[in-house]
Amino acid sequence: MSAVVSTEGVGFRYGGVPVLSGVTLGVEAGSMLAVTGPNGSGKSTLLHLLAGVESPTEGRVRRAGGARLSLLPQRTSDIDALPLTVAECVRIGRFRPLRRLGRADRLAADTMLDRLGLADLAGRRLRELSGGQRQRTLLAQALVQDAEVYVLDEPTAALDAASRQRVHELLAERRAAGAAMVLASHDAAESALADELLTLG
Numbered sequence: 001m002s003a004v005v006s007t008e009g010v011g012f013r014y015g016g017v018p019v020l021s022g023v024t025l026g027v028e029a030g031s032m033l034a035v036t037g038p039n040g041s042g043k044s045t046l047l048h049l050l051a052g053v054e055s056p057t058e059g060r061v062r063r064a065g066g067a068r069l070s071l072l073p074q075r076t077s078d079i080d081a082l083p084l085t086v087a088e089c090v091r092i093g094r095f096r097p098l099r100r101l102g103r104a105d106r107l108a109a110d111t112m113l114d115r116l117g118l119a120d121l122a123g124r125r126l127r128e129l130s131g132g133q134r135q136r137t138l139l140a141q142a143l144v145q146d147a148e149v150y151v152l153d154e155p156t157a158a159l160d161a162a163s164r165q166r167v168h169e170l171l172a173e174r175r176a177a178g179a180a181m182v183l184a185s186h187d188a189a190e191s192a193l194a195d196e197l198l199t200l201g
Ligand SMILES: Nc1ncnc2c1ncn2[C@@H]1O[C@H](COP(=O)(O)OP(=O)(O)OP(=O)(O)O)[C@@H](O)[C@H]1O
Pocket: 014, 019, 037, 038, 039, 040, 041, 042, 043, 044, 045, 046, 074
């Protein structure tokens, strides 16, 4: 089977400073790659390259034609300044250009709120959430998207054990439905869920 997302000899520099070099990987439909490594080893940078947020300074990143990608970034403090509720933030995951949200989109968003234990917080503003509630909201926005590839940067870092379990169940369902997954993680138990491990640094 061919990879949904892959890199070939990828390198990246911030200014002149090398952060990544010679990274070659491929993730097939229904499989998961865990990216590990110490702080500053380039995990977030690699995920940004896969998502097209940054372009490599060497090598190439490829995505299968038409494959939609959903990204959960790690640094998202800017979003707190927006006057959004939890429910609105999750529905944004279903937005498509020039198309209104339909019944199926609302249902998907409501189901995701429920699955991540957010239903009671649906009307709350983002800035009024705890760290774990906020993380679950952003995860819900990422996982409610209809994508072939999910790129998740430390998805459960701020979560308690029960929430982490719920997220892992959702990831397993997306994989079983054929999605490719890449996740950055510091947690050995979480990385063990993956088919492949890439250790940076
Ligand atoms: N915008 C930037 N400008 C310059 N250097 C940066 C920038 N963003 C990250 N870096 C540097 O690039 C390196 C890799 O950072 P990155 O965030 O990818 O690491 P990480 O493995 O995800 O770390 P963590 O485990 O702390 O999340 C670090 O040395 C960091 O200081």
